[in-house]
Amino acid sequence: MQLATIFLGFVIFGFSENIKGPAIPRIQYDFMLNESQLGTLLSLNALGYLIACSFTAYLTRIWGIKLVTIMAFASMTLSGVLIFFSHHYFMFSASYFLMYIGNGMLEIGLAILGARIFVKNTGTMMNLSHGFYGLSSTVAPLIATGLMGITVNGYTLDWRGMYLVMLLLSLVPIVFALFSTFPGDDIQHEDRIPLKALMKDPVLWLMVFVLSFGVVSELAVGGWLVNFLEKAYHWDTVKASGMLSAFFLCFALARLLLGPLTDRIGFTLSLILFSGFSAVCTFAGIIGGEGFAFLFAAAGIGIAMIYPTVMAFIAKRYPNGSDTAITFTVTLMGLGSVIGNYLIGGVIETVKKLAGADSQVGLLRGLQAGYGVIGLCAALCAVTGLILYGYLSKRRELI
Numbered sequence: 001m002q003l004a005t006i007f008l009g010f011v012i013f014g015f016s017e018n019i020k021g022p023a024i025p026r027i028q029y030d031f032m033l034n035e036s037q038l039g040t041l042l043s044l045n046a047l048g049y050l051i052a053c054s055f056t057a058y059l060t061r062i063w064g065i066k067l068v069t070i071m072a073f074a075s076m077t078l079s080g081v082l083i084f085f086s087h088h089y090f091m092f093s094a095s096y097f098l099m100y101i102g103n104g105m106l107e108i109g110l111a112i113l114g115a116r117i118f119v120k121n122t123g124t125m126m127n128l129s130h131g132f133y134g135l136s137s138t139v140a141p142l143i144a145t146g147l148m149g150i151t152v153n154g155y156t157l158d159w160r161g162m163y164l165v166m167l168l169l170s171l172v173p174i175v176f177a178l179f180s181t182f183p184g185d186d187i188q189h190e191d192r193i194p195l196k197a198l199m200k201d202p203v204l205w206l207m208v209f210v211l212s213f214g215v216v217s218e219l220a221v222g223g224w225l226v227n228f229l230e231k232a233y234h235w236d237t238v239k240a241s242g243m244l245s246a247f248f249l250c251f252a253l254a255r256l257l258l259g260p261l262t263d264r265i266g267f268t269l270s271l272i273l274f275s276g277f278s279a280v281c282t283f284a285g286i287i288g289g290e291g292f293a294f295l296f297a298a299a300g301i302g303i304a305m306i307y308p309t310v311m312a313f314i315a316k317r318y319p320n321g322s323d324t325a326i327t328f329t330v331t332l333m334g335l336g337s338v339i340g341n342y343l344i345g346g347v348i349e350t351v352k353k354l355a356g357a358d359s360q361v362g363l364l365r366g367l368q369a370g371y372g373v374i375g376l377c378a379a380l381c382a383v384t385g386l387i388l389y390g391y392l393s394k395r396r397e398l399i
Contacts, residue, residue, distance in 0.1 A: 001180035002117055005069065007132045008173040009110045014136030015166050016076055016103055017219065018248065019144035021226040022241045023159040026148070030159075031089045035352070035366075039345015041093060042223055043338045048097040050334030052104025057112070057327035065112055065182050072105035073170040073177070080167025084160045099167070104334065108327055113182060115315040115322035122315050123267060126308040127259030134252025134304055140166075141226065141241040141248075193321025198328060203317065203397075206388040207310055208329050210271055212336030213381035214306030217278065219337060220344055220374045221247055221303075225296060232367045233290045243297055251300035258305060267313040267399045268389045270305060275381035278302030282375030286368050303378060316399050340377065344370045 028038055059068050079099035086092035110129075118125035147162040157165070198204055225247065229240035254274075262270040278299045285295035311326065318325040352366030392398045 001176055002113070002182060004176040005173055005180050006110055006113055006117070006129050008176060009069070009073075009106060010129055010131075010133040011136040012073065012076070012170050012173060013103065013106055013110070014133040014248075015140050015143075015169065016099060017133075018137040018140040018222045018244075019162065019166050021141045021222050021244050022145045022148065022237055023162065024223065024227060025230060025237070026159045027092075031092070034349065035370075036345045036349040039342050039348075041096070042341040042345070044093065044097065046100065046334060046337040046341055048100035049104040049107075050331060050338060052101045053108055053327060053331040053334050056105045056108035057323050060109070060112060060323065065109060065116075066177060066180065068105060069109040069113070070174055070177050072102050072109055073174045074102075075099075075105065076102035076167050076170040080164045080170075083167070084164035086160070102170075108330060111311050111326045111330065112323050114311060115326060116182065118312075118315070121260075121263060123262035123270075123309060123312040124259040126312040126315070127255045127262065127305065130304075130308040130311075131252050131255035131259070134248055134255050134300075137222070137248035138245050138252050139248075141244040145237055145241045193318060193324065195324050195328065198318065198321055198325055202391065203388065204325060204329065206384060206391065207313065208332045209384040210275075210381055210388065211307065211310045211329055212333045212340075213377045213384060214271075214275055214303060214310070215333050216336055216340035217275075217282075217374050217377040217381065218303045218306065220340060220377070221296070221300070223341065224344060224371060224374070228367050228371050229293065232364050233293070243293060246294070246297035247300040249300075250297050251304040254301040254304040255308060258301075259308070262305065262309050262312065267309050267316070268385065268392060270309050271313075272382050272385035272389060274302040274305040274309075275378050275385060276302070279375050279378035279382060282378060283372070286372055286375065299375075299378070306381060313399055340373070344373050347373055 024038065027033070033041065056068060076099055079095050079102060082095035082098065083092065086095050114126055114129055118129075144162050144166070147157055147165055148159055150157050150161075155161075222244070225244050226237070226240040229235040229243055230237065235243075278301070281295045281299035281302065285292050285299070288295065310329070314325045314329065315322050348366040348370035350366075351369040352362045355365040356362030389398070
């Protein structure tokens with residue numbers, strides 16, 4: 001029951017995060033948003049995610065991880081209903097904001113569950129569970145595209161109906177969570193490492209930067225790749241969504257197959273190698289043009305490994321303070337996501353104006369520059385990993 005809750009939780013998490021790729025161009029059209037406004041929308045919703053991360057661990061200590069996990073799924077179900085009935089931008093943005101509150105609660109909850117349950121082969125099991133996120137992310141854009149074209153009794157589902165159907169799936173893991181018992185809620189408060197002690201550890205701050213750069217690079221692909229391929233190369237939605245699915249297929253396979261490698265070569269070295277690979281693929285895909293677009297998908301192999309490897313690192317380094325360390329790290333990572341999405345939208349708009357606001361060349365250069373930020377984040381993740389490796393090596397504390 002515990003594993004079913006975790007694995008199904010990551011499946012739902014993958015759906016809710018990555019059905020937005022094919023939907024965003026339609027949302028942008030329906031509400032008449034430019035790229036900068038779109039970036040702001042994504043940033044505001046990342047802010048909801050950030051807020052949820054800040055209070056989830058506190059609620060976990062008060063009510064227990066079981067109730068908090070159920071609340072996360074329930075809020076995502078409710079957001080799907082509200083998105084379906086949102087025909088004004090304010091209501092839509094509020095409903096989307098609620099979905100990200102649920103996402104944030106779910107991510108923290110699943111990370112805490114994983115840290116408590118996976119005490120052996122931590123890297124392998126963390127990557128395996130996150131692999132279910134990758135699997136659902138792989139099919140999410142294709143399912144979303146298919147659902148948006150379905151007509152029921154003369155009514156086309158479009159993006160609102162698609163969100164309703166997909167988010168109602170959150171009801172399934174609630175059933176498993178209700179019949180599960182989870183370890184760790186009985187740990188005495190005096191046995192936990194306090195936040196002040198954790199904040200004095202430079203390793204945790206370096207891990208914040210590693211995770212922030214890595215996750216901005218990962219999540220930005222879901223939001224911007226379809227948009228990039230449709231507008232830069234005039235791909236149709238099905239073809240562009242197929243490339244996004246290929247990214248998540250590489251993403252899922254990497255987590256399912258390469259998890260044992262992180263246990264073997266070490267978590268710190270894994271962070272450097274995988275994020276560096278993702279950066280190289282992303283930049284090569286941009287520079288190479290349309291013929292090298294497949295490299296955007298290949299980048300998923302590297303960036304997939306960052307989040308679960310960081311969670312495994314934290315679980316090993318802070319066994320009695322994993323709840324607090326995960327919350328602190330993921331909360332600050334959420335702040336990085338807010339800045340990252342806003343920055344990508346702003347870079348696209350700025351470069352587009354400089355290169356010719358109303359020209360196809362200007363749009364192409366803007367999109368390339370914006371997507372380049374994704375590659376830059378992966379590169380900065382590798383650089384921060386190198387700094388972390390040097391720091392831990394001197395103290396003989398490599399994990």
